Amino acid sequence: MATAAGVSYQTVSRVINGHPSVKPSTRERVLAAIEELGFRRNATALALASGRTRAVTVLTANTTHHGYASILQGIEEEARAASYTMAIGVLESAEEAAVAAAVQRAADAGGGLIVIAYDPAGVRALEAVPAELPVVGVVETPAGRPGDDRPWVWTDDREAAYQATRHLLGLGHETVHYVAIPSSTRRTSARTTGWRQALREAGAPEPRPVQGSWGPAGGYAAGLRLAEDKSVTAILCGNDDLALGVLRALHETGRSVPGEISVAGFDDAPHSAYLTPSLTTVRLDFTGLGRSAFALLHGVLEESARIAPHPVSVPELVVRESSGPPPARD
Amino acid sequence: MATAAGVSYQTVSRVINGHPSVKPSTRERVLAAIEELGFRRNATALALASGRTRAVTVLTANTTHHGYASILQGIEEEARAASYTMAIGVLESAEEAAVAAAVQRAADAGGGLIVIAYDPAGVRALEAVPAELPVVGVVETPAGRPGDDRPWVWTDDREAAYQATRHLLGLGHETVHYVAIPSSTRRTSARTTGWRQALREAGAPEPRPVQGSWGPAGGYAAGLRLAEDKSVTAILCGNDDLALGVLRALHETGRSVPGEISVAGFDDAPHSAYLTPSLTTVRLDFTGLGRSAFALLHGVLEESARIAPHPVSVPELVVRESSGPPPARD
DNA sequence: TCGCCTTGTGTGACCGGTCACATTCATGCC
DNA sequence: GGCATGAATGTGACCGGTCACACAAGGCGA
Numbered sequence: 001m002a003t004a005a006g007v008s009y010q011t012v013s014r015v016i017n018g019h020p021s022v023k024p025s026t027r028e029r030v031l032a033a034i035e036e037l038g039f040r041r042n043a044t045a046l047a048l049a050s051g052r053t054r055a056v057t058v059l060t061a062n063t064t065h066h067g068y069a070s071i072l073q074g075i076e077e078e079a080r081a082a083s084y085t086m087a088i089g090v091l092e093s094a095e096e097a098a099v100a101a102a103v104q105r106a107a108d109a110g111g112g113l114i115v116i117a118y119d120p121a122g123v124r125a126l127e128a129v130p131a132e133l134p135v136v137g138v139v140e141t142p143a144g145r146p147g148d149d150r151p152w153v154w155t156d157d158r159e160a161a162y163q164a165t166r167h168l169l170g171l172g173h174e175t176v177h178y179v180a181i182p183s184s185t186r187r188t189s190a191r192t193t194g195w196r197q198a199l200r201e202a203g204a205p206e207p208r209p210v211q212g213s214w215g216p217a218g219g220y221a222a223g224l225r226l227a228e229d230k231s232v233t234a235i236l237c238g239n240d241d242l243a244l245g246v247l248r249a250l251h252e253t254g255r256s257v258p259g260e261i262s263v264a265g266f267d268d269a270p271h272s273a274y275l276t277p278s279l280t281t282v283r284l285d286f287t288g289l290g291r292s293a294f295a296l297l298h299g300v301l302e303e304s305a306r307i308a309p310h311p312v313s314v315p316e317l318v319v320r321e322s323s324g325p326p327p328a329r330d
Numbered sequence: 331m332a333t334a335a336g337v338s339y340q341t342v343s344r345v346i347n348g349h350p351s352v353k354p355s356t357r358e359r360v361l362a363a364i365e366e367l368g369f370r371r372n373a374t375a376l377a378l379a380s381g382r383t384r385a386v387t388v389l390t391a392n393t394t395h396h397g398y399a400s401i402l403q404g405i406e407e408e409a410r411a412a413s414y415t416m417a418i419g420v421l422e423s424a425e426e427a428a429v430a431a432a433v434q435r436a437a438d439a440g441g442g443l444i445v446i447a448y449d450p451a452g453v454r455a456l457e458a459v460p461a462e463l464p465v466v467g468v469v470e471t472p473a474g475r476p477g478d479d480r481p482w483v484w485t486d487d488r489e490a491a492y493q494a495t496r497h498l499l500g501l502g503h504e505t506v507h508y509v510a511i512p513s514s515t516r517r518t519s520a521r522t523t524g525w526r527q528a529l530r531e532a533g534a535p536e537p538r539p540v541q542g543s544w545g546p547a548g549g550y551a552a553g554l555r556l557a558e559d560k561s562v563t564a565i566l567c568g569n570d571d572l573a574l575g576v577l578r579a580l581h582e583t584g585r586s587v588p589g590e591i592s593v594a595g596f597d598d599a600p601h602s603a604y605l606t607p608s609l610t611t612v613r614l615d616f617t618g619l620g621r622s623a624f625a626l627l628h629g630v631l632e633e634s635a636r637i638a639p640h641p642v643s644v645p646e647l648v649v650r651e652s653s654g655p656p657p658a659r660d
Numbered sequence: 661t662c663g664c665c666t667t668g669t670g671t672g673a674c675c676g677g678t679c680a681c682a683t684t685c686a687t688g689c690c
Numbered sequence: 691g692g693c694a695t696g697a698a699t700g701t702g703a704c705c706g707g708t709c710a711c712a713c714a715a716g717g718c719g720a
Contacts, residue, residue: 013670013708021667043438044383045706047374048675057415063403064600069394076393076420085439087417090406108373109415216604241601248604271392271571271601274546274578316556341699345679351697375676378705 006068016041026184047110054084055111056297059102061091061121065214065284066269068238071116071138074218074290082298082305094121103128112297114138123184126150130294136297138289140183140192151300153292155310160282160315161194164236164264166202167280167317173234173262175204179212179222180245181238191238191266212242219245227253233261233326240265240272243279259323268318277321337566340382346371377440385415385441386401386627389432391451393420394546396570396599397616401446401468404620412628424451433458442627444468453514456480465629466618470513471520481630483622483642490612491524493565494594495531497610497647501655503564503592505534509542509552509567509576520598521568542572549575557583562589563656570602573609577652588654598648607651615643 014016015023022030033039047053056079062068072088074125079086089106092098103125106113111133113127125258125269129135137152168176183189192209199206210225212218219242226232227250237243243265257277265272268283298305344352345360361425363369375416386409388393392398402418408466409416419436422428435453436443443465445456467482498506506529513519529536540555542548549572556562557580567573573595577587585591587607595602598613 008669010671014669017708021669023668026668037680040434040438040704042378044374044377044440045675046708048372048378049706051675051708051709053374055417063393063406064399072418073393073420076418080422083435085417085419087385087415088406089415090401090403090410092410103412104370105415108370110374111421111714117522133609164631216601220604244601248606248608251606270544271574272575274550275579276578276606278578338699340678340701344699347678351699353698356698372676376678378707379676379678381705501703553665 002227028085035268046263052301053109053111054082055109056084056114056294057087057089057106057109057111058114058116058168059089059091059106059122059125060116061094062214063088063090063121066267067118067284068116071290071293074287074292075294076290077287078182078291078294078298082294084298089245091121091165094119096124097289099124100128107133110233112136112301114293114297117184119182134297134300136293137294138301141199150294153289153296155284155289156288156312156315157190157284158194158197160266160284161191161236163194163196163197163315163317164266164280164282165195165317168234168236168262168264168323169198169202169204170298171234171262173326174231176197176206176234176236177232178209179219179226179242180209181212181214181242183318189238195236212238212245213240214239216241216245217243220249222246223249224253226253233259234264234323236264237266238329239267240269240279240281242266243272243281244275245323247275247279257322260327262323262326264323273320275322280323281318283316283318288313311328345384379589382631383439383441384413385417385439386444386624387419387436387439387441387453388444389419389421389436389448389455390446391421391424392544393418396597396617397448397614398446400616401620402625404617404622405444405624406620407617408624408628409538412624413609414624421451421455424449424454429454430458437463442466444623444627448516449512450482464483464630466578466623466630468623470479473572481626483626485614485616485618485619486523486529486642486645487520487614490596490627491521491566493524493645493647494530494596494610494612495528497649498538498566498592498594498653499528499532499534501564501592501653503656505529505537506564507537507556507562507568507569508539509549509565509572510539511544511554511572513540519568525566541578542575544569544571546571546575546578548572549577552576552640553579556585557585564594565591566594567596569597570599570609570611572596573602573652574605577605577607577609583622587652590657592643592653592656594653603650604651610650610653611648613646613648 016029030037058075073125076086089102089110091102113133115122116138117123117126118140126137135150139152142154162218165176167211176319180192210222212222223246235246237246243263246263248255250261257263265279265281268281272279272281342360347356388405390398406416417439419432420433443450443459443463446468447453447456448470456467465480467480469482469484472484495506508525510522540552543553553576556565563574567576573593576593578593580587587593595609595611600613602609602611
């Protein structure tokens with residue numbers, strides 16, 4: 001213990017915490033001892049005594065899909081900058097008991113919570129978090145659960161889908177079909193809403209959305225179905241992985257993209273620019289979203305941390321090869 | 331406190347820890363009180379008093395690339411099953427001081443450490459971990475640092491590269507060019523070794539490996555270079571993202587795959603099966619690798635946890651559309 | 661010269677648990 | 691009946707810090 005090396009015992013604590021009333025000479029001596037002994041204060045003891053943990057646990061159903069992974073990355077960056085520890089708890093199922101158990105574990109870890117509520121498991125988890133725990137939700141749409149005044153962050157999915165749909169309509173397509181990602185709730189997702197809104201404004205027919213999954217396999221299945229319908233000339237996909245599957249299905253069924261059918265994705269995943277054809281998509285700033293989520297939580301946890309305003313970043317349409325004008329009419 | 335509700339104070343601890351000598355009636359009473367008050371023992375206090383943390387920190391330079399992300403997923407699965415908490419510390423740079431700081435933070439968190447040493451930052455971090463800390467390394471090759479007897483896990487990259495190269499040679503290609511991922515050290519990577527070994531055994535010429543990066547952009551640049559060389563008929567890439575970039579470059583330069591040039595990747599990323607052409611690659615079980623890493627650490631941390639043998643999973647060649655026989659000779 | 665305020669430092673309680681030991685009580689044996 | 695024995699429970703110290711307060715020394719005005 002630095003006590004022996006230096007002089008006292010509590011004084012060490014004062015030096016470390018930068019307490020003003022320590023004689024400069026004493027401070028010097030203590031600092032020297034700390035340096036020499038390579039002393040580091042025990043984080044566990046600190047947490048127990050002070051109550052502050054400087055830790056954040058992220059609850060999420062997925063860690064690998066582009067959006068999720070980028071959010072995690074953003075949270076980690078910001079957490080590291082604030083000397084916070086980031087733990088991850090994966091929600092393996094949306095089943096009530098499993099979610100409750102995961103939330104319990106996260107609560108036990110102390111510190112703050114960030115829940116990614118893009119799917120039923122995440123939504124349930126967010127609901128299951130006890131009211132007294134500091135938590136920030138990353139949600140699909142701000143039109144969230146009524147009466148819940150917890151802080152949250154989101155991307156403007158509606159606007160993004162709206163832009164992508166208008167882009168396709170602007171190219172001359174009669175209408176745009178939509179392959180949806182699973183919705184976080186039973187309600188219509190923001191992406192679906194934006195797509196529908198654009199169609200309505202243009203007076204275009206509103207086909208039924210095709211239900212997809214999160215990965216390319218779902219897109220592939222949806223693509224095969226849509227390929228059967230010869231009237232389809234434009235497809236918007238709920239994310240780039242779905243779009244990848246759709247592209248593959250169209251290729252296998254001999255439909256050319258964008259010659260016969262245009263395809264647009266969602267999220268601008270890293271590989272989308274390198275596909276053949278490269279994918280038209282809407283870029284969303286998930287990393288920034290993660291950063292905002294942490295900043296918000298940080299503000300809740302420490303009043304010293306000014307609650308940074310979290311500007312909802314504007315989605316950016318990225319036009320590439322996979323979208324073009326529809327084939328000339330017969 | 332359950333003390334008041336029940337009877338004693340230490341007895342609660344006994345009940346929770348399943349100590350044998352507690353009268354059944356007392357146990358009942360305490361359990362009832364725990365249930366009623368929703369009592370959960372404080373993880374921080376537990377860690378402080380007992381010294382055991384039930385936490386693992388993973389140090390990694392990346393969280394989003396397929397291999398890294400899958401390893402993290404595997405660790406998390408296993409950690410959750412063992413009621414461990416998983417924290418992630420990202421190594422932002424390979425710079426000495428930055429790495430040291432990251433290791434310090436991880437050490438402060440208590441518990442065990444897993445370091446993904448696939449890159450210079452990771453390798454440095456593994457070296458910087460103090461000897462007394464329980465740590466497992468996920469390394470590129472077992473021919474690691476001499477004199478270091480720490481547990482580690484790895485995939486048989488050499489064998490995987492060997493298989494892929496033999497596959498291409500077996501199709502009739504004169505030789506196989508290689509686009510490398512950055513090596514974790516200055517030494518030749520295991521993948522490069524396996525590739526070279528296959529070439530040698532076949533008596534094929536050994537072209538210089540083309541240096542790539544981790545992402546598709548590097549593959550694209552490498553692909554443009556290789557496309558200039560009309561003698562190139564087969565390209566092995568250090569990972570599937572590089573292969574994606576190569577495919578794109580070949581497409582843009584008008585070379586057909588696999589008609590003129592065959593391409594093979596590495597890792598079998600989720601999207602590789604859906605590319606056009608779908609990608610021949612070598613599947614590696616990164617998730618299993620992550621699970622093994624945790625199991626190994628668990629064994630180090632608690633003698634009760636039997637150190638599961640970690641079979642180095644056999645890489646599996648997945649042949650798809652991107653590889654085929656070379657074009658007929660002139 | 662006394663009292664008071666300020667500055668610097670030490671002391672004891674506490675955070676919420678675990679651990680080693682002491683204590684109480686019932687039981688079985690000689 | 692006395693005593694060793696084991697089961698069931700309580701007590702005090704401790705993990706490594708923080709916090710509130712007590713206390714000693716020095717400077718200054720009255």
